Amino acid sequence: MQPIFRKTAIVGTGAMGRGIAQMAAQAGSAVLLHDVQPGAAQAALAALRSTWQTLVGKGKLDADVMSTYVERLCVAETVNDLASCDLVVEAIVERLDVKQRLFKELEGIVGPDCVLATNTSSLSVTSIAAALQRPGQLAGYHFFNPVPLMRVVEVIAGLKTDPSVCQRLTEFTRQFGHTPVSAQDTPGFIVNHAGRGYGTEALRVAGERVADFATIDRILKDQMGFRLGPFELMDLTALDVSHPVMESIYRQYFDEPRYRPSVITAQRLAGGVVGKKVGEGFYRYENGAAQVPADQAVPEVANMPPVWVSPKAARRAELYQLLKDLGASIETAAAPSSGALILVAPLGLDVTTLAAVERLDAARTVGIDMMLDDAATRRRVLATNPATRSDMRDAAHALFARDGKAVSVIRDSGGFVTQRVVATIVNIAADMCQQGVCTPADLDVAVTLGLGYPMGPLAMGDRIGPTNVLEILFNMQTVYGDPRYRPSPWLRRRGALGLSLTHLEH
Numbered sequence: 398m399q400p401i402f403r404k405t406a407i408v409g410t411g412a413m414g415r416g417i418a419q420m421a422a423q424a425g426s427a428v429l430l431h432d433v434q435p436g437a438a439q440a441a442l443a444a445l446r447s448t449w450q451t452l453v454g455k456g457k458l459d460a461d462v463m464s465t466y467v468e469r470l471c472v473a474e475t476v477n478d479l480a481s482c483d484l485v486v487e488a489i490v491e492r493l494d495v496k497q498r499l500f501k502e503l504e505g506i507v508g509p510d511c512v513l514a515t516n517t518s519s520l521s522v523t524s525i526a527a528a529l530q531r532p533g534q535l536a537g538y539h540f541f542n543p544v545p546l547m548r549v550v551e552v553i554a555g556l557k558t559d560p561s562v563c564q565r566l567t568e569f570t571r572q573f574g575h576t577p578v579s580a581q582d583t584p585g586f587i588v589n590h591a592g593r594g595y596g597t598e599a600l601r602v603a604g605e606r607v608a609d610f611a612t613i614d615r616i617l618k619d620q621m622g623f624r625l626g627p628f629e630l631m632d633l634t635a636l637d638v639s640h641p642v643m644e645s646i647y648r649q650y651f652d653e654p655r656y657r658p659s660v661i662t663a664q665r666l667a668g669g670v671v672g673k674k675v676g677e678g679f680y681r682y683e684n685g686a687a688q689v690p691a692d693q694a695v696p697e698v699a700n701m702p703p704v705w706v707s708p709k710a711a712r713r714a715e716l717y718q719l720l721k722d723l724g725a726s727i728e729t730a731a732a733p734s735s736g737a738l739i740l741v742a743p744l745g746l747d748v749t750t751l752a753a754v755e756r757l758d759a760a761r762t763v764g765i766d767m768m769l770d771d772a773a774t775r776r777r778v779l780a781t782n783p784a785t786r787s788d789m790r791d792a793a794h795a796l797f798a799r800d801g802k803a804v805s806v807i808r809d810s811g812g813f814v815t816q817r818v819v820a821t822i823v824n825i826a827a828d829m830c831q832q833g834v835c836t837p838a839d840l841d842v843a844v845t846l847g848l849g850y851p852m853g854p855l856a857m858g859d860r861i862g863p864t865n866v867l868e869i870l871f872n873m874q875t876v877y878g879d880p881r882y883r884p885s886p887w888l889r890r891r892g893a894l895g896l897s898l899t900h901l902e903h
């Protein structure tokens with residue numbers, strides 16, 4: 398098969414450039430490698446040869462095929478050597494003036510049909526193209542690190558990008574076996590925009606001292622199936638990388654409250670406590686292994702009180718069944734007896750509000766997160782309110798741990814942990830659909846491949862039920878009075894009508 402681009406130049410042959418060069422060569426393109434730093438392009442060529450050699454050694458690549466890949470690569474000493482290319486991908490330093498200068502120079506060297514692509518992750522494609530005579534030839538072409546393993550590429554149209562330029566980049570991406578997704582030129586494009594919910598909301602939960610970092614990580618992994626908790630993830634990415642991204646997207650959206658960063662990361666960054674690479678982040682690391690504090694111990698409870706469940710509890714029938722399965726003594730009268738443990742299961746509201754509104758004895762009231770089907774999770778989460786007695790807290794903890802399932806007890810929070818974080822992720826994704834950043838299908842594909850979430854944000858919203866997500870957000874707005882929780886119109890309309898979040902208007 399003929400490659401869409403016969404001759405590709407890679408300018409900037411660092412971590413990203415060499416990965417992109419590998420893909421282009423594997424798609425059948427001749428590849429010229431250029432870097433300002435003397436010897437850097439040569440080093441990239443050697444590194445690529447060794448990458449392929451490793452694959453040959455593992456039996457994953459034929460030695461003859463490797464030879465054809467290596468023959469396709471060559472070093473270009475100057476940008477003037479790139480004249481005959483039909484694609485130039487730039488992966489140089491992340492600075493608008495330097496990228497503009499490079500493309501302006503290239504425009505005078507390459508032919509008029511040559512496609513110019515920038516791998517920028519945070520700059521506006523439109524503003525890079527604004528320096529050019531032919532802005533229609535430039536598009537964003539955003540890869541993820543490490544390029545060969547992260548099999549999604551965002552193709553970004555600037556305001557003036559010729560649609561055929563994006564189409565050719567999209568087809569070329571398929572030729573090297575990655576999945577192309579199309580994005581409008583907006584801050585963070587798809588993946589870095591959709592990824593705002595997870596860390597920032599978890600930081601707000603931690604900032605309210607609802608639970609410690611390790612407990613929040615455990616809850617999100619065990620309840621929703623995230624591979625890494627938000628604090629483990631931030632430790633891996635390191636705060637010197639992730640905090641500036643949080644600030645940049647927040648500022649680029651003119652201080653939109655949904656993306657507001659946290660003082661926790663700003664403070665830790667200032668103190669150099671940035672993550673695994675320095676041995677200390679949200680966790681301490683010894684010989685590269687995180688020192689994770691032990692999970693909460695299940696208390697011994699001699700006299701288990703009877704349990705009364707609020708009539709307004711979410712998934713009330715399932716909660717009753719669960720209590721039966723756990724051997725609880727269940728009260729069914731209209732009001733709890735004087736010694737009963739009182740259970741509420743709010744969506745978005747906190748335990749305190751429910752105890753007050755339902756006129757329950759707050760000292761005996763404990764909340765349980767019933768947003769998800771209990772059978773589908775590996776952990777139960779209970780929340781106390783400031784008045785909850787320790788014997789009632791311990792009784793609830795021991796009762797829900799009776800079958801051996803993990804239990805976390807957190808302090809009161811509108812929306813527990815998972816409800817808050819998932820509703821925030823879904824809401825941001827819904828708003829991206831509302832803004833037309835990309836199609837709902839591309840959004841879920843990009844996030845699944847680019848962030849490794851167990852499912853796309855819209856599929857997550859559909860699993861919980863858009864109406865439930867909407868209820869959680871409305872109630873969180875009541876508890877916190879914070880505009881960051883206002884539901885996107887996309888979610889509000891689909892939630893109100895009971896439609897799937899991927900439903901498109903005709």
Ligand code: NAD
Binds near residue numbers: 516
């Ligand atoms: P890097 O520092 O590993 O490599 C950059 C290379 O560009 C260096 O070899 C440098 O010598 C060279 N260079 C700098 N200015 C140049 C110029 N004017 N002309 C030619 N070569 C020049 O950086 P990286 O991590 O590969 O990132 C490159 C680009 O990719 C940036 O725009 C970055 O934002 C973007 N990006 C990075 C990642 C990531 O995770 N690292 C992910 C997506 C996008």
